[in-house]
Amino acid sequence: MVSLALEGVEARYGRKQILTDASTxxxxxxxxxxxxxxxxxxxxxxxxxxAGQLRGAGRVRLSGxxxxxxxxxxxxxxxxxxxxxxxxxxLALKQGTGGxxxxxxxLAAVDAVLHRFGIDHLAQRQLPELSGGQRQSxxxxxxxxxxxxxxxxxxxxxxLDLYRQYEVLEALRRYAEETGAVVIxxxxxxxxxxxxxxxxxxxxxxxxxxxxxxxxxLTPALIRRLYGIDSRVERCxxxxxMMIVDGPAPHPPGQQVGT
Amino acid sequence: MSAVTTNxxxxxxxxxxxxxxxxxxxxxxxxxxxxSVAVDVSxxxxxxxxxxxxxxxxxxxxxxxxxxVVIWDIRMPMALxxxxxxASLSLAGAQMQTILANPLASPFTLGLSAAAxxxxxxxxxxxxxxxxxxxxxMVPLNAFAMAxxxxxxxxxxxxxxxxxxxxxxxxxxxxxxxxxxxLALMQYFASEQALAAVVFWTMxxxxxxxxxxxxxxxxxxxxxxxxxxxRAWALTAIRLGETRAAAxxxxxxxxxxxxxxxxxxxxxxxxxxxxxxxFIGIVGPHVARxxxxxxxRFFLPGAMLSGAVILSATSVLSKAIxxxxxxxxxxxxxxxxxxxxxxxILTKGRKSW
Numbered sequence: 001m002v003s004l005a006l007e008g009v010e011a012r013y014g015r016k017q018i019l020t021d022a023s024t025x026x027x028x029x030x031x032x033x034x035x036x037x038x039x040x041x042x043x044x045x046x047x048x049x050x051a052g053q054l055r056g057a058g059r060v061r062l063s064g065x066x067x068x069x070x071x072x073x074x075x076x077x078x079x080x081x082x083x084x085x086x087x088x089x090x091l092a093l094k095q096g097t098g099g100x101x102x103x104x105x106x107l108a109a110v111d112a113v114l115h116r117f118g119i120d121h122l123a124q125r126q127l128p129e130l131s132g133g134q135r136q137s138x139x140x141x142x143x144x145x146x147x148x149x150x151x152x153x154x155x156x157x158x159x160l161d162l163y164r165q166y167e168v169l170e171a172l173r174r175y176a177e178e179t180g181a182v183v184i185x186x187x188x189x190x191x192x193x194x195x196x197x198x199x200x201x202x203x204x205x206x207x208x209x210x211x212x213x214x215x216x217x218l219t220p221a222l223i224r225r226l227y228g229i230d231s232r233v234e235r236c237x238x239x240x241x242m243m244i245v246d247g248p249a250p251h252p253p254g255q256q257v258g259t
Numbered sequence: 260m261s262a263v264t265t266n267x268x269x270x271x272x273x274x275x276x277x278x279x280x281x282x283x284x285x286x287x288x289x290x291x292x293x294x295s296v297a298v299d300v301s302x303x304x305x306x307x308x309x310x311x312x313x314x315x316x317x318x319x320x321x322x323x324x325x326x327x328v329v330i331w332d333i334r335m336p337m338a339l340x341x342x343x344x345x346a347s348l349s350l351a352g353a354q355m356q357t358i359l360a361n362p363l364a365s366p367f368t369l370g371l372s373a374a375a376x377x378x379x380x381x382x383x384x385x386x387x388x389x390x391x392x393x394x395x396x397m398v399p400l401n402a403f404a405m406a407x408x409x410x411x412x413x414x415x416x417x418x419x420x421x422x423x424x425x426x427x428x429x430x431x432x433x434x435x436x437x438x439x440x441x442l443a444l445m446q447y448f449a450s451e452q453a454l455a456a457v458v459f460w461t462m463x464x465x466x467x468x469x470x471x472x473x474x475x476x477x478x479x480x481x482x483x484x485x486x487x488x489x490r491a492w493a494l495t496a497i498r499l500g501e502t503r504a505a506a507x508x509x510x511x512x513x514x515x516x517x518x519x520x521x522x523x524x525x526x527x528x529x530x531x532x533x534x535x536x537x538f539i540g541i542v543g544p545h546v547a548r549x550x551x552x553x554x555x556r557f558f559l560p561g562a563m564l565s566g567a568v569i570l571s572a573t574s575v576l577s578k579a580i581x582x583x584x585x586x587x588x589x590x591x592x593x594x595x596x597x598x599x600x601x602x603x604i605l606t607k608g609r610k611s612w
Contacts, residue, residue, distance in 0.1 A: 079499045091495055107271040
């Protein structure tokens with residue numbers, strides 16, 4: 001099993017400090033972990049710091065996997081090269097290798113990931129012809145084709161319709177289960193988080209406020225602190241937890257509550 | 260489950276078919292190139308029967324002296340220089356477009372040609388040799404030095420923090436205007452004879468081809484091509500966008516700098532030898548992209564081949580249009596190439612840019 005822990009991780013853009021002393025307990029693989037926080041809380045920066053694209057103080061401790069086993073899917077899914085979807089996934093698979101030829105096993109891996117995310121039918125389409133949602137599905141397939149053990153995805157469902165959101169989250173959950181990978185998803189829909197993610201990391205102003213089981217982290221108090229929204233977390237008639245929004249809290253997001 | 264398996268294998272089959280199709284296209288381009296070079300060698304102000312031409316090529320010892328000189332010392336270097344220069348400029352343009360994410364990037368639009376013209380004019384008008392040790396080669400050497408200086412300037416600035424791809428392209432355009440203005444100023448003060456020489460040089464011409472120039476350009480291609488080939492996957496990934504490539508583990512910044520250095524060399528040398536042949540660096544890559552897509556495994560050889568075919572065919576045209584005369588090739592590339600190119604883009608316009 002793979003696990004990830006952060007120890008006092010920091011990151012800055014130029015002089016601007018974005019992440020401050022981000023620490024977490026051990027985040028276990030094999031299930032989905034959510035990263036929640038308001039816009040500009042530092043979610044993408046945290047991902048890029050873990051992915052090694054940014055440097056800074058602190059330690060990213062990964063056990064059960066090599067650093068090369070990490071894949072990060074950025075939020076921006078624009079892709080305009082004259083390539084087919086199939087070729088673009090081959091590209092992700094062959095990155096970092098020198099060989100030009102593809103083995104039957106590699107082609108099978110491409111086929112498998114297309115199938116896993118329900119985009120078989122897009123295989124021969126050109127990238128510029130795809131809709132936003134289709135591009136997002138292709139991005140997800142590109143990210144997972146190498147079967148990475150640590151996956152960081154920045155809003156992987158933001159352009160998908162309701163059915164595809166469910167389908168993709170379910171596929172990601174199964175992927176984590178099968179491979180034991182640590183899969184962290186930055187998500188905005190807290191109901192989605194409650195349904196799909198076992199663990200949640202909450203980030204505000206570059207600091208990690210809480211890490212733990214989703215329902216213990218996502219309390220009305222924390223949601224108010226993160227988003228400035230008054231809400232309740234209740235059980236639906238079938239017993240599943242749900243967040244109900246009551247309205248904006250007196251304090252807008254980003255403002256320190258209680259100071 | 261069986262439906263899934265059939266479906267999956269059909270993708271792999273489609274992929275294999277696509278590979279075969281593109282290999283066939285590359286092979287056809289090669290055939291076309293051989294044909295064009297053959298026609299190029301057989302054409303010229305002096306008319307020789309085709310059979311004699313080939314006999315001279317394959318058995319030079321048996322041919323009469325005059326014909327041997329014409330074929331071996333004049334036409335063959337010219338025809339082969341068209342190939343190496345076409346391939347170099349097209350490859351340079353292709354990789355500039357790739358790393359700068361800009362369909363208009365080429366040795367011409369980034370100011371390398373303008374810088375080379377300025378360097379050449381310095382030699383022809385002012386008699387200034389940037390390398391005093393080799394005065395007889397001062398025109399190409401000056402041109403090379405200025406083109407290299409221009410690309411190293413761009414290279415140096417692009418290593419600075421916060422310099423984006425757009426900045427580099429804008430800077431290139433600024434260089435074009437600067438060097439053109441400096442060139443115009445020099446032309447204004449030039450003697451009539453020097454003026455004629457400068458104007459002729461800037462038109463671009465293969466007529467001063469020698470085996471030495473063929474060898475130098477070929478050697479540079481032989482050095483640069485494998486270096487690009489080794490980075491084929493990373494270069495293709497960069498076309499998906501910087502963030503996406505970085506997410507795939509491509510060291511975008513380093514790759515861009517390495518490619519820019521190679522491209523400088525690839526562009527500066529041919530430009531120094533043949534003058535301004537602006538069009539190849541843009542059209543060659545675009546033709547290759549339309550035919551083969553942007554997978555560098557095919558795009559890289561494809562861009563070189565299409566550039567070589569285009570310049571070789573242009574060389575044929577430059578002799579065929581006015582029998583007995585060889586028109587400057589830089590003029591033909593633009594006159595014939597532009598309408599062809601426009602038609603190609605408008606009829607088969609993919610939305611890749």
